[in-house]
Amino acid sequence: MSNIIDDVKREFAKSENALVKIILINTAVFLVLLLLKIILTLSQSSNVYYAVLDTLKLPASTNEFIHKPWTLLTYFFTHEDIFHILFNMLFLYWFGKLVDEYLGAKRVIALYMLGGIAGGVIYMVLYNVLPYFQSQIQDSRMLGASAAAFSVAVGASTLLPNYTFNLIFLGPIRIKFIALFYIILSLAQSLGENAGGNLSHLAGAVIGYVFIKLLQNGTDLGKPIYAIVNSWSRLFRKRPSMQVTYRERQVYRNTNVYSASSSGTIEAPDQIEIDSILDKISRSGYESLTREEKQKLFKASQQK
Known part of the structure; x- marks a missing residue:
């Protein structure tokens, strides 16, 4: 157990593996919730588990969201079904590796965060504006990283549309067709049980496309995300060691996660x-x- 914890700590200590960190956070939240569900269900306190889960889900109702604004972020790090998280993390990993290789770690974070936020905003707008969703608004809540993963996938497909993945039974397929298939699938499911959630995936897809197109023209939508991540990392960074010899002071500082020498610049x-x-x-x-x-x-x- 200690070896696993040490391995996770080492991964988080690395500055250029944002994709792995995102997957680890999602996995950790899933496992904690799973353990909590087992313990509370066996102790006949399952209502406590669902109360905890509700504090992480994004509500469709704006009145409820006002009291839980953090859910706009927590919902896309939260999964309850094992196949849901498995699909999202595999999808994120396959496409995120391409973004990481070509654009650097910080663009993976930006695409993931902006896609997730856009998906959440569109989800609430749909339920509060369209009459079709009005009757469901009080009982509707969203969780899962699908919109964020779609943003990364479409971003990679916009950047490298002719890059191919070798799929089992299908052979080499260009990633633009893979992304297009899942967009069409979300549209086809937009009138089903999770209609608002499936439409929110498309918001993530739009963000992925716009992000890369603007980046290719010299405009980086991720700058606010980079600033927030750097500020957050400084809060938890150890103080630099200092060595004083005679009257000459030497200060050794850790390099910034996204310094001038990073792959993004x-x-x-x-x-x-x-x-x-x-x-x-x-x-x-x-x-x-x-x-x-x-x-x-x-x-x-x-x-x-």
Whole structure:
């Protein structure tokens, strides 16, 4: 058990594995809730479990949301069904790895957070504006990372539409078609039992598309998210060690999670570097590029 805890601590200590951290947080919340459900159900106090769960779900009613504003964030880190979290985390991992490789860790966080927030906002708007949902508003609540995962998936598909995944029984399929299939599936389910939730997935998809398109034109929607994450990380960062020798003081500081040297702010390559990267692609394909080469290629595309 201690080895597992140590492994988790090591993962959280790393600065460039945002995707793993998001998955670990979702998994930890799921396991805690599962354990709580088992304990409280066996002790015949299941009502306590559902009360705890309700504090994490996003309510459709704005009157209830006013008293629980934190649910706009907590809902997309919360799952109750094992297949729900399994699908969302696999979906997030497959597409998130591409965003991480080409754009850096901070863009994964931005896509995930903005997609989740947009999905939650649209969910409440739908239930409070459309007559179709009015009769269900008091009993409707949403949980799960689907909208956030959709944002990452569509973001990756917008960035690399012709990148292929090798799927079992189906073979190589371009990721733009995979993303399109799930968008159509959400639309098809938009009049079912979880209509508002399925439509909120589409809000995440729109955010993913807009985020990448604006980023390619030099506008980064994620800047407020980066600032909040950096401020949050500074609160929990250990004080830098200090060593004083004679009258000369040396201060050793940890680098910022998203410092100037991070992958998200890599310098634009010159034409020689671009030609070298393109030659490597023609010889060995996109998969042969290093993280830095992928990010340089994306940086070059922004200058066009």
